[in-house]
Amino acid sequence: MEQYCILGRIGEGAHGIVFKAKHVETGEIVALKKVALRRLEDGIPSQALREIKALQEIEDSQYVVQLKAVFPHGAGFVLAFEFMLSDLAEVVRHAQRPLAQAQVKSYLQMLLKGVAFCHANNIVHRDLKPANLLISASGQLKIADFGLARVFSPDGSRLYTHQVATRAVGCILGELLNGSPLFPGENDIEQLCCVLRILGTPSPQVWPEIKDLPDYNKISFKEQAPVPLEEVLPDASPQALDLLGHFLLYPPRQRIAASQALLHQYFFTAPLPAHPSELPIPQRPGGPALKAPPGPPHIHDFHVDRPLEESLLNPELIRPFILEG
Template structure:
């Protein structure tokens, strides 16, 4: 039997609430992800099972740590280490813009987290600023593995309805069911460009507009520049006016040659040509002035980047016994997509 005091609401996802809590015995703050199963006749959603499976096996300073998981009422509770802010809040804090050394340090942390996931054969499939959280010490960590999937081979089909639209790789926009962890590398390139531009690079409002923006920006792909393009499921469903693409100077105004060089290694149509995260860590971008800063010089949530929430206090009784055997049997079951 464990007791938590719920301090307030942090956010709301597709399957439930994320609350800030405090473990009464230790006094440590935690994030409580409450998932309700009322809408799911078949039990626990696959996305929740994937997240628990992945996080139980992962051990990295750059992945949010899962502390516990157990049933509660008509749902389930995942207990995470508490992260008081995130990259989205940092990018939208006009009063405290990120410096170039801070951007480089965040990018290095992100790449280390992505490299670790990929070394474990895991695709995140939803990398975006809102899923990159920041600890009290200023460390960036990858969160929300609800869409994560173990990558087995390029011949196995996966769902193309993954990744938030602005960070969705072009093969997914064309309906690809066979893809690799390179979809994460495209998202990393979008995030790096956004940190330098202070606004999203491809802000489409619909899937069609998203693809149109990508094509207009990077240029119209062809079978020669992107082998296999014409075989993608949605290739013949829509056409766009031919575009030669924009110059990188227009895409990343004011950016140094090194950041342009790194972004363009990620934002490539052929997924197999995108720079792996491990190799990106030794790119010249990280070794030219200004250099990445120390973690001690990174923004801290206490400096004004704290997430806003309405403060409430009440006790939640969370039983953690008698149900673990059932949970483990569920976790052992295969998941699709």
Template sequence: MDAYTVVGRIGEGAHGVVVRAVHNNTGELVALKKVPLRRLHQGMPTTALREIKALQQINSQHVVRLLDVFAEGAGFVLAFELMQGDLGEMIRDATRPLTPPQVKAYLHMLLSGVAFLHQRNIMHRDLKPANLLISEKGQLKIADLGLCRVFSRKGRRLYSHQVATRWYRAPELLYGARQYDEGVDLWAVGCIFGEMINCSPVFPGESDIDQLCVVLRILGTPSEVSWPGLSQLPDYKKITFPESKAIPLEQVLPDASPDALDLIKKFLVYFSEKRISASNALMHDYFFSPPLPTPPTEMPIPPTTKPSPPATQEYITDFPITDITDSIAARLDALYMNLSSAAFSRPRELGHVPSLSLYSRNTPLLQVPKIRRPQSHLQPAHSLRATVHQAKPVEPRHSAPALAPQTSTSVNTPGALTVDELRELGKELALGLAPLL
């Protein structure tokens, strides 16, 4: 780690933190992936070992380069070439929607990398936009090979079906298949292709079962004719879905050209062996029909500065903030009238509008200030922010009446709220605030 100087933070994944650093001798910017060893007695995680071994043997312009591996404390660090962003960011950027030539260029680079891996009998098993990185020159490269495995079409080797991100998971994996091949990557390529065209996921399932339901609803219910061996899959008989007819992809992807629809239909096929290979897809008419792919020198560059995530307790309202404050004040007024006046720091009859202070014995538990509509002009709704603050214990006001000491646990102090009363008050406050959240 002494050879690098950390200059910024990129993000945090499932296996560690990724930071931006510069090599002290060469001045090269790199991405350092710090992987902690949480279970020292088990050694290095198998996902990390697979990624290191695969990247050390792969030398392709379409796969991210591993520059160095070294130990650091109770863990190790992987040094990668620094990439500017990922394909997911480019798809979500509403200010710069992807054009058909750019989609065609990205898909060509993706298929080139997938073909390179499959020719070496390596299946990635976790292709998704977030794992497709974009360089500062606009070049797409495949990254995160932690789930990659070597496959053999002739062997009977078993693999885990709990791989791939749900929206890009092939149907055989959703049915619990333990024997599969590179077809799981080709299905994911079809999903990514459709997402680039539609700017939204093609199969956005909310759970594994819902994911399978969404696929069947769009592509139709499969059968042994369209999917040989379907009934032999481990989870096929565990769940049944109503029969449904396929929805034309022209309706699912209305912005796709005829050539694009023809190609994506060859990826999104139930039977894995019928899916078009990556090398054959590169020769499809889609890449040779106008508009041609965008030249590499004209590809968009991910933004260098990314917006920081909002604070965890800060929320932007869709309406004037006084609507919230007046509703809270009205609810507190109702509670004020229903509770005994002895529970407040000052009597209501004095004409004073106090804070609602709840006391247990001699210690105030919570103080909620009364909020009134400001007399100044209202600000625009979009410029207002409502921030939730945790209430802190406060000292009793000097004007608060002295409470009689409690002589035994069976006698309640005048003005004190019991645990049950506090619980009921909390329910009232929750009911009053629920319509506003």
């Protein structure tokens, strides 16, 4: 710890306190998660080990928070992460009104790129929620907190596959569109009731694998028909509702994969996803939402109203495909 100067406290997780710190020699700002060992004979907490292993497997993604170092400290150890200014929960909490469509698309696109990268490396996060989606000072979204992560079966032989995780992505999309959780609840049963009220009561006819779940038939719920998503989110676009519906399907194997979702028409209809520099960045302690500092001019960003050749760094690449006259 001697190489870091503590600047303040960010928060507290299941296994330790997170501090903002500066590297004494380089001046780099980082987030330090101090994990204490209650008893040496118990060893390192399994969640901390999972987080380290998962981040080591996928350390080269710009959409996953970077683990910079792990080192012992006292009766425990410290994880050094890149410092992120805020999280998506703060963005939603401090938004004056529902986020603009272009902003929602941008956040969802970055989330899906991170999820797709994790799944390509056979990692399932299992705890995707706005508070675990960190936001940098430049507006970049990155997935964090891999304490519940698992390696999944690429051949789909296990019930828990990567398509289970895309349901969580759907819940996050619903919250971004709605400005509040789509399925609120103080406990598991309340939340389940919210799900059933909107998506309807599942049956073996709709979801044959439901009978294989360990708690199937332990609790019975009255039959309810699903509510059309356009009634739940009347201000959402048809494309957004279509993608949301693909995320929230009951049978996991029928849900859209993250890589497929990135190709959905939702991202290619106006308004297009906003650039990260156009996204709100609230400070962690609260206060008004700020706008990310502008980066260099993006003169080559694609826009539907501009000629395609103006969106290329090398316009000559498109010349052979443009008809003369």
